[in-house]
Amino acid sequence: MKITSIEPRRVTLRYVTRGAYELSHYHDMTQRTVYVVRTDTGLVGLGESERTESQEVMDRYLGTNPFQWMGDETSLGLGTAMYDLMGKAAGVPVYQLFGQKHRSWVPVAAWTVSTHPERMAAAVADYAQQGYTWMKFHLSPFENVIDQTEAMQRVAPEGFRLHYDFTMHGTDDHMPSLLDRLAEYPIAGCFEDPLPGEDLDGYIELKVRAKRPIVLHHFPTAATYEVMRRPADAYMLGHMRIGDAQRRAGLFAAAGAPFMLQNSGSDITRAMTTHMMAAFPTGSFHTVTATEILQDRFVTEPLNPVNGFLRVSEAPGLGVELDEEKMAEFEQQETSPSARFLLETRYANGAHLRTRKDPNNPHFMVRPDWSRELPPPSFAAPLSTRYWDDDETDAFSEAYAEVEKEGSRLTFAEPDGGDRAQVLSTHVICRQPGRYIGWPTIVRRANDELVVAFSGDRDSHVCPFGKMQLVRSQDGGKSWSKERTILNGPLDDRDSGLIETTKGTLVASWFTSISFTTDDDYTEHAATISEQTREKESGHWVHRSTDGGDTWGEKIAVCSSAPHGPIQLADGRLLYVGNGTLDGEPVVVAEESADDGQTWSVISRILVDETIESGIGEPHLVECASGRLVAMFRTRWPSIERRLLFQSESEDGGHTWTPARPTTIFGYPPHLKRLADDRLLLTYGKRIVPQGEFARVSRDEGRTWGEELLLSPDYSMDLGYPASTQLADGTIYTVFYGILPGDEKTSLQGIHWRLR
Incomplete structure (x- = not known):
């Protein structure tokens, strides 16, 4: 048997959607070379590597018998x-070429990068759902x-x-102190390379002191x-050639030392x-291959774990x-260009570090000290970091050029006393299996009961x-009642707003839609709805409950609607900013x-700055301590990347408004809340990477907005x-x-968090 050909096939693979954002800011792991090796007997063997071996190396294998490469180095x-x-x-599985089988199931860990x-929490939840029981990641001082x-x-x-x-x-x-802190958490499993490799005496001492395996x-x-x-306690061999790994495996066996292989790649x-x-x-220690970070798999039966283990194949080879x-598809898939970005790190004491990824240090995100430019880092410093991706603005270009020319910038400003989000707990508020839920609004009533209105079932x-529908919580959102339907009309009832007035009245708002009538799936149902019903039931509505939501009055027609409904002003009026129709014309x-x-009654219209060609919608507003009103809007720009929130203000109780103009905040739609200390809280969703739910804070009544705070990452386009x-x-x-x-x-979810 002789090798007659080696065909290297280059594929481009995409990261899984959930982790694509953070992975793309580290180093590229999406390029693989698959080797298809053929023999004169018709057998085909498969291998792979990150980079394609040179023709000189491949020529060494051509014309040889594969058995000459036993223990390949x-x-x-x-x-x-x-x-x-x-x-x-030979008609045997590969493991038999190394000796006897010691285990039929091999432990495996998932892998990700620090973010x-x-x-990180989303990665754990995702990997646990996939069947992993371990996750490895490199710590980052950012x-x-x-x-x-x-x-x-x-x-x-x-x-x-x-x-x-x-x-x-x-x-x-x-x-030692940091490892002790981490060991307090049940999730802490083991600590890899906590000291420089040459410090054997330090490792021997640390192994005795540490409360988790080293x-x-x-x-x-x-x-x-x-x-x-x-x-x-255990050892790792990373990306080691087969013969080298085999010899060291013998040494580990002689020492009775558990070890693991780490070889990154596909199936x-x-x-x-x-x-x-x-x-x-x-x-016997969990192996790491990072296969799970790739959504594109090109074998007929991908290898996935069951309760943290991979089944060893008994098939030949x-x-x-x-x-x-799939191979043909991935061979044609284009490589995404690496975009420029800056790292913006804020410390609790007010310090701000701006730096860029060092192109000469591939491990910059975990060992920036190797670039010999930054101040001494710490894995436990009170800080948070965001990626400032190249947004094609002058501000980014100027900032990047400055760092590129002069190096990292470390500046100091007085700490702002907030603008950091600490998530305390997350909750599933309502899940209706097989059904879709959306567009919630939450109210904290005078008796501290939480009520959420939404469109469900x-x-x-x-x-x-x-x-x-409504759900309620009597314990601050830890547990929730079963959903209760408060309105079920003949059309689609959606966008459920809710407030409690100072008189204790609950006012719920919504609009009815007939968009489903153009959907082929509902043609038969649409035919059962008369034109009279469509005319009568279509529109924007509110209704009231004076007994805490047990019973509701007749619906009341209004001119417009918005996802989160009206607010109550200090003078007692209810004010509702929304999209509607006036004299046959779409208006805000x-x-x-x-x-x-x-x-x-309608008291004013809000227009868009005449220099901007974009519509606005799905607004919400807030009254500031001074009486100033701030309204924000979702934009209708066709390009999703340009869908910035718009903002308008009123200084006279809503009778006149400044033209709505774009902010620099991407997301939609807005929800605004005045906090007890008079800061304004803005929450919104994002449907481009990085997707999820976000918040910002304003300390000057909406004139400026602070840094973006991530509350919950998400990975679909249907969220927020x-x-x-x-x-x-x-x-x-x-x-x-x-x-x-x-x-x-979809389901309704909740986040309990604090600003710090």
Whole structure:
């Protein structure tokens, strides 16, 4: 048997949607080379690598027998293909080529990169749902690992563990103390490379002191002499050629030392790594292949875990085959260009660090100290970081040019006393299996009861069956009642606003839609609705309850509507800014009610700045301490990337308004809330990366807005419409809708958080 050809096939793979934002700011892991190796006997072997081996290297394999490459020390990717061919030729699974099988199930960990605490929590929830019980990540001094751990602990199922990779220290932290702090959390599983690799004496001492296993990856003498000194509880071999890994596996076995392989790649790499771990006697620590970060899989049967383990294939060779249709697709897939960005880090004491990713340091995001430019970092500094992506503005270009020319900028300003969000807990408020829920509004009543109104029991985003529903909480949002329908008309009832007036009246608002009549799925249903019914029931409405929502009065027609309804002003009037129709013309108007919501009249119109070609809609407003009114709007720009929030103000109680103009805030729609200390809180959703629910704070009555605060990451285009209320203890409860992991349709979710 001779090798007759080696076909390197270059594929471009996409990151999973959930992690794409943070992964794309580290280093590119989307390019793979798949080797299709053929023999004169008709056998085909598969291998892969990140970079394509040179023709000189491939020529060494051509014309040889695959069995000549037993214990290959030339190329991990081509060596994998050799073992696939050997197994197929002998009719045995690859693990038998290494010796006896020591395990049929191999432990595996998921992998990600360091990012905002709530995005880390989303990764844990996602991976746990996929069947992983461990997650590894590299710590970054641009994030606070304590904040990250607390966020992940909140969502982790019992038994889920974190593998912390310290990348050989690189900070000014006292490592024993930091490890002790992390070990207080049940989710903390093990600590990799917390010290420089050459500090064997330090490792020996730390192993005794640490309350979690110590994992050693970077060895001063290439995993030989130091293993016999037993400086760690487990060991890692990373991207090591097959023969090298095999020899060291023998040393680990002689020492009785558990170890793991870390070989990043697709299912081909995962299959090879699984076979090796099955045959190596002490290969019992969880392997890492990072296969799960890629949404594009190109084998016929992808290898996915069950309760944290991968099943070892008994098929000849690796046990994987190419899906040629997907391979052809991914070979044509274009590479996304790496966009410029700046790192904006804010410290609790007011310091601000602006830097860029060092192009000469591929590990900059975890070891910026190697660039010898930044101040001494810490993994537990009180800070938060955002990526300022190139938004093609002059401000970004000037800031980037300054950092590129002069280096990182560290400045200091007085701490602002807030503008950091600490998520305390997350909740599922209402889930209706198989049904769709959307567009909630939350009210904290005078008796401290929380009430959420929404459109529920729907087929989908657009359908004929939307109902106005309520849920209630008596314990600050920890638990919620079963939903109760308060309105079910013949058309689609949607966008449920809600307020409680000073008289204790609940005023709910909504509009009815006939958009479903153009949907082929509802043609038959639409035919049952008469023109008279459509004419009578279409419109914008409110209705009132004077008994806390137990019973509701007749619906009252209004000129316009908005997702979160009206507000009550200090003078007692209800003011409602919304989209509607006036004299046959689409308008944005302000309506007032001076009788607790029983009658309404239009008092003004709000126009867009005449220099801007964009419509506005889905507004909300707030009254400031001075009486100034601030209204914000969703924009109708066709390009989703340009859908900035617009803003308008009134200084005379809503009778006149400044022309609505764009802010620099992307998102929609807005919800505004005046907090007890007179700051303004803005919450909104974003449907482009990074997706999720966000907040900003203004201390000057909407004239300027603070940094964007991530409340909850999300990964679909059907999300958002957050609304917030402040609880008696000053914390904030925000409700929104989105798709829970594993679900196909939306649910109502809640975030209990505080500003700090």
